[in-house]
Amino acid sequence: MPRRTSVLRWLLPAVIALLWLGLAGPLGGFGGKLAEVSENDSAVFLPDSAESTRVAELQAGFRTERALPVVLLWESEDGALEEAALTEVGRRLGDAVAVAEEAGVLAGEASPPIPSSDGLAVQAVLPFSPDLGDTLGEVVAELRALPAVAGTTAHVTGPGATFSDFAAGFSGIDGLLLLAAFGVVLLILLVVYRSPLLPLLVISTAGMALVVSLAVAYLLAERGWITVNGQSQGIASILVVGAATDYGLLLVARYREELRLEESRSTAMRVALRQSWEPIVASGGTVVLGVLCLLFSDLGSNRGLGPISAVSIAFAMLAALTFLPAVLVLFGRAAFWPFRPRYGDAQQHGRGWERVATAVGRRPARVLAWTLVGLFALAAFLPTFDDSGIPLSEAVRGGSPSAAGQQALARHYDAGSATPASILTPVDGWPDVAAAAGSVAGVVDVVPFTGEAGPPGAGGGEPVESAGLVRLDATLGDAPDSAAAQSTVAELRTTLRGLDPGTLVGGTTAQDLDTQETAARDLAVIVPLVLLVITVVLALLLRAVVVPLLLVATVALSTAATVGLGALAFEHVFDFPGSDPQVLLIGFVFLVALGIDYNIFLMTRAREESMRHGTRAGITRALTVTGGVITSAGLVLAATFGALTVLPLVLLVQLGFLVGVGVLIDTFVVRSLLVPAAVHLLGDRIWWPSALAAGPTAPEREGEPAGG
Numbered sequence: 261m262p263r264r265t266s267v268l269r270w271l272l273p274a275v276i277a278l279l280w281l282g283l284a285g286p287l288g289g290f291g292g293k294l295a296e297v298s299e300n301d302s303a304v305f306l307p308d309s310a311e312s313t314r315v316a317e318l319q320a321g322f323r324t325e326r327a328l329p330v331v332l333l334w335e336s337e338d339g340a341l342e343e344a345a346l347t348e349v350g351r352r353l354g355d356a357v358a359v360a361e362e363a364g365v366l367a368g369e370a371s372p373p374i375p376s377s378d379g380l381a382v383q384a385v386l387p388f389s390p391d392l393g394d395t396l397g398e399v400v401a402e403l404r405a406l407p408a409v410a411g412t413t414a415h416v417t418g419p420g421a422t423f424s425d426f427a428a429g430f431s432g433i434d435g436l437l438l439l440a441a442f443g444v445v446l447l448i449l450l451v452v453y454r455s456p457l458l459p460l461l462v463i464s465t466a467g468m469a470l471v472v473s474l475a476v477a478y479l480l481a482e483r484g485w486i487t488v489n490g491q492s493q494g495i496a497s498i499l500v501v502g503a504a505t506d507y508g509l510l511l512v513a514r515y516r517e518e519l520r521l522e523e524s525r526s527t528a529m530r531v532a533l534r535q536s537w538e539p540i541v542a543s544g545g546t547v548v549l550g551v552l553c554l555l556f557s558d559l560g561s562n563r564g565l566g567p568i569s570a571v572s573i574a575f576a577m578l579a580a581l582t583f584l585p586a587v588l589v590l591f592g593r594a595a596f597w598p599f600r601p602r603y604g605d606a607q608q609h610g611r612g613w614e615r616v617a618t619a620v621g622r623r624p625a626r627v628l629a630w631t632l633v634g635l636f637a638l639a640a641f642l643p644t645f646d647d648s649g650i651p652l653s654e655a656v657r658g659g660s661p662s663a664a665g666q667q668a669l670a671r672h673y674d675a676g677s678a679t680p681a682s683i684l685t686p687v688d689g690w691p692d693v694a695a696a697a698g699s700v701a702g703v704v705d706v707v708p709f710t711g712e713a714g715p716p717g718a719g720g721g722e723p724v725e726s727a728g729l730v731r732l733d734a735t736l737g738d739a740p741d742s743a744a745a746q747s748t749v750a751e752l753r754t755t756l757r758g759l760d761p762g763t764l765v766g767g768t769t770a771q772d773l774d775t776q777e778t779a780a781r782d783l784a785v786i787v788p789l790v791l792l793v794i795t796v797v798l799a800l801l802l803r804a805v806v807v808p809l810l811l812v813a814t815v816a817l818s819t820a821a822t823v824g825l826g827a828l829a830f831e832h833v834f835d836f837p838g839s840d841p842q843v844l845l846i847g848f849v850f851l852v853a854l855g856i857d858y859n860i861f862l863m864t865r866a867r868e869e870s871m872r873h874g875t876r877a878g879i880t881r882a883l884t885v886t887g888g889v890i891t892s893a894g895l896v897l898a899a900t901f902g903a904l905t906v907l908p909l910v911l912l913v914q915l916g917f918l919v920g921v922g923v924l925i926d927t928f929v930v931r932s933l934l935v936p937a938a939v940h941l942l943g944d945r946i947w948w949p950s951a952l953a954a955g956p957t958a959p960e961r962e963g964e965p966a967g968g
Contacts, residue, residue: 287475305560315766321726327387331418417665487564502900507580550853613887624940641824676736702748779841822922894927
């Protein structure tokens with residue numbers, strides 16, 4: 261019988277490990293296909309109620325296909341363009357049209373060459389189909405490779421080329437991002453464990469979770485159940501690596517404790533799992549519920565991020581509670597070589613954290629005051645955070661060819677000449693609407709759409725009528741992706757709605773404006789929802805009311821401080837042109853959900869210790885015991901999100917900075933100083949209304965002095 265039991269102790273972990281390995285192998289290829297079902301067109305993510313979406317739907321009556329303009333621009337390098345150069349430009353335009361026709365990307369006729377009024381440039385517009393996927397980037401690259409016209413600098417720009425350059429920022433994102441994330445995590449684990457094998461076991465756990473979660477995300481996206489873009493794919497990859505490693509750190513710490521108390525590795529793991537599963541599941545469950553609040557977003561990109569993040573966290577938990585325990589039991593104490601925990605050895609906790617915990621307990625009021633002063637000082641800069649958006653042409657660090665082309669276009673033409681705003685208005689009153697639109701500051705010209713070949717806004721002929729509507733093309737004086745252009749569109753809507761409530765304004769700039777307004781609505785709805793959900797989860801977990809309110813308040817304050825610090829850094833250090841409004845929402849959700857993680861780890865241990873030693877001694881013991889592992893977990897998570905900063909996309913760089921810095925603030929300030937100090941000051945009241953709030957007085961408790 262003992263021999264049979266021994267075999268089972270080996271067999272079960274081996275079967276679990278083999279199941280994971282057998283599952284990860286076949287599913288490994290699906291993660292690589294996730295880009296095939298990704299959607300990066302921002303217009304797709306707008307709600308049906310958005311004005312620009314309604315205009316896009318009604319546009320079908322004016323063109324058989326929606327068009328994504330690609331602008332070809334030849335700019336003179338020295339004086340006005342000669343006739344010979346203009347003739348050569350015509351030939352190059354013919355070559356460009358041939359390239360586009362061969363690729364099957366044209367949605368209409370190309371415009372003829374359009375010289376600028378100063379004689380220093382010529383532009384032409386190619387209307388591309390909007391749903392080209394990778395083909396768009398390939399054709400844009402071919403156009404840029406066409407032979408130059410002597411004496412000119414050629415540019416390929418406009419919305420199509422700008423979107424192509426932005427999408428190119430996602431190419432290779434998986435390999436670069438994961439290489440950076442796994443590399444920095446492995447380095448931290450080697451320092452933490454001082455063992456060559458244990459970090460590999462923890463990293464392999466994160467790898468298993470990553471492979472399976474991305475495969476599940478692909479299958480869900482393929483069936484149309486969730487929407488995925490390059491941004492959410494990158495964030496989900498980082499999230500699963502960081503979370504699986506964090507949960508692994510917590511389990512390993514408990515397992516190492518039990519190996520000193522239990523001779524049997526299997527028994528030690530059973531005890532470690534029994535003590536670890538609740539905080540791990542509570543932590544992961546809190547993050548899952550927090551990110552699922554994104555389902556209430558009106559922006560499809562945010563809604564898609566919620567499920568893929570929840571899937572990532574779910575498999576991070578599952579791997580940490582099944583695969584990692586299995587391989588740890590199989591390797592036993594050898595996994596910790598050369599510093600193997602031996603049965604009967606004294607427990608070892610960091611003396612540094614013991615000193616920190618003791619210092620906080622001696623002067624909690626002073627510690628609380630100084631930490632609050634520091635956090636509120638940073639939070640004071642939160643209102644300066646510029647979330648008015650980033651022009652798509654500036655969304656790639658280091659610039660892009662399309663951005664350079666847009667600047668050249670603005671030197672010789674109205675910056676919005678290739679992408680006018682589309683105004684749909686009832687046919688009876690369109691002349692009055694056109695006149696009113698032309699009077700709006702920032703509008704250069706307004707012409708009816710006649711269906712004639714030529715650039716957008718060229719006019720000529722009788723207006724095309726569809727469903728009782730006429731389309732007017734309003735050329736803007738500012739670049740279509742600029743804040744100034746958005747202000748012009750907002751003024752257009754206000755002016756024209758007062759003249760005729762049935763008038764709608766759409767187009768590329770209007771889509772950007774609608775995205776900004778929808779993101780602002782999402783922020784107002786989702787922020788309080790996340791705080792409410794997490795407060796309820798903490799109340800159920802800790803069986804109290806006061807401590808959840810304290811934890812949520814401290815994490816909200818640390819988030820505000822992080823955003824304030826981000827506002828300073830983005831403007832004065834990185835010189836970013838602004839921030840996408842999604843950065844603030846996604847950053848908030850992850851900062852609050854992940855920040856609560858470490859407080860859950862701390863306070864579940866504090867509750868356990870308080871049952872035996874009282875609240876003040878309990879929080880001191882909890883901080884001493886968990887300080888090292890939670891700090892390591894915080895460093896790992898900050899480093900994994902910091903890996904986003906190696907990417908060329910400003911949005912992901914900013915998100916990586918905010919979450920990485922925010923996790924560090926939460927780890928080293930909130931969890932280590934602010935929360936323990938507040939618990940010392942509140943004492944037993946922190947557990948109200950649970951039974952712990954009605955314990956004996958402090959002097960009667962073991963290891964706790966009479967004074968606070």
